Amino acid sequence: MAVTDDAIAAIRSMIMSGELKPGDRLPPEAQLSERLGLSRNSLREAVKALALLRVLDVRQGDGTFVTSLAPxxxxxxxxxxxxxxxxxxxxxxxxxxxxxxxxxxxxxxxxxxxxxxxxxxxxxxxxxxxxxxxxxxxxxxxxxxxxxxxxxxxxxxxxxxxxxxxxxxxxxxxxxxxxxxxxxxxxxxxxxxxxxxxxxxxxxxxxxxxxxxxxxxxxxxxxxxxxx
The missing domain is CATH 1.20.120.530 (GntR ligand-binding domain-like)
Structure with a gap:
């Protein structure tokens, strides 16, 4: 779970820094996992968790996007x-x-x-x-x-x-x-x-x-x- 937490923290940091803005598409899984130094499995779990919290929107066949983060x-x-x-x-x-x-x-x-x-x-x-x-x-x-x-x-x-x-x-x-x-x-x-x-x-x-x-x-x- 700690590795997944690290992945969640990394994505959150990208959003909070403005690197990823509402509506932006996340980089491809392979590219993002390599960049963050995390396994693709832990990255997938992090994406699932953030999707449940409505922070990310996973669109089948289209990619994963940052939501509007609106109220x-x-x-x-x-x-x-x-x-x-x-x-x-x-x-x-x-x-x-x-x-x-x-x-x-x-x-x-x-x-x-x-x-x-x-x-x-x-x-x-x-x-x-x-x-x-x-x-x-x-x-x-x-x-x-x-x-x-x-x-x-x-x-x-x-x-x-x-x-x-x-x-x-x-x-x-x-x-x-x-x-x-x-x-x-x-x-x-x-x-x-x-x-x-x-x-x-x-x-x-x-x-x-x-x-x-x-x-x-x-x-x-x-x-x-x-x-x-």
Whole structure:
């Protein structure tokens, strides 16, 4: 495995140095293995690993290319990894989301335009306690997607998109089983919008933390009951 790691590190170095750019085709296997001083087998394993991570795109009969490395690629990779860990690690994922969501909201507070904040307010009012849980979660995801996109950091927004989708099942289950969960979610959305409208980045971050923490705490309390 160490030899394969060396091959991965060598290809990564070529990408990070700019020698290989998004869209570039890797040199032929024989040429690249000779240049790196690695066996062709270890190089093949490295390519397979990097293809799984969406760093490389192997096109049969055409060659191996560096992907666009765009934020949406990060979402696909993150979702793939998360799908392999649908157990108690959901709490850890929610913990990561809580930290990142709060910072993204804080960053967005100084970038959101009045028109965008007005759109968030409309979105926050688009569902109510009579809406289905699925409708609530869909609105919740769009609400945070809009804020995260305004953070100005495409990779942060992409990471949160992956985390949000991965934890949607937990949020649906909470809405179904916990009394008052829907009303609290709606109230927290309104509080975030209010803080953003006032230009209070610190307050918006605090409300975003409270918002995600509610799901995180509920999931933690349910793990021993086999409900997630």
């Amino acid at each position: 949406n690629t990060l979402v696909e990779t993150l979702s793939f990894v998360i799908d392999l860990h649908q157990d108690s690690s959901i709490v850890d994922l929610l913990g990561v989301r809580r930290i990142l969501e709060a910072e993204a909201t804080h960053m967005a507070a100084t970038r959101l335009r009045p028109k965008q904040i007005a759109q968030l307010a409309v979105l926050a009012e688009s569902v109510n306690s009579q809406s289905s849980v699925e409708e609530l979660v869909e609105a919740d995801m769009e609400f945070h997607r809009t804020i995260n996109a305004a953070s100005g950091n495409a990779y942060l927004a992409a990471t949160l998109e992956g985390l949000s989708g991965a934890t949607s099942r937990a949020r649906i289950w909470r809405g179904v089983t916990e009394d008052g969960a829907i009303d609290r979610t709606l109230a927290e959305h309104r509080a975030i919008v209010s803080a953003l409208r006032m230009g209070r980045a610190d307050l918006a971050r605090s409300w975003a933390t409270v918002h995600v923490s509610g799901v995180e705490m509920w999931v933690s309390s349910q793990l021993g009951k086999d409900q997630i």
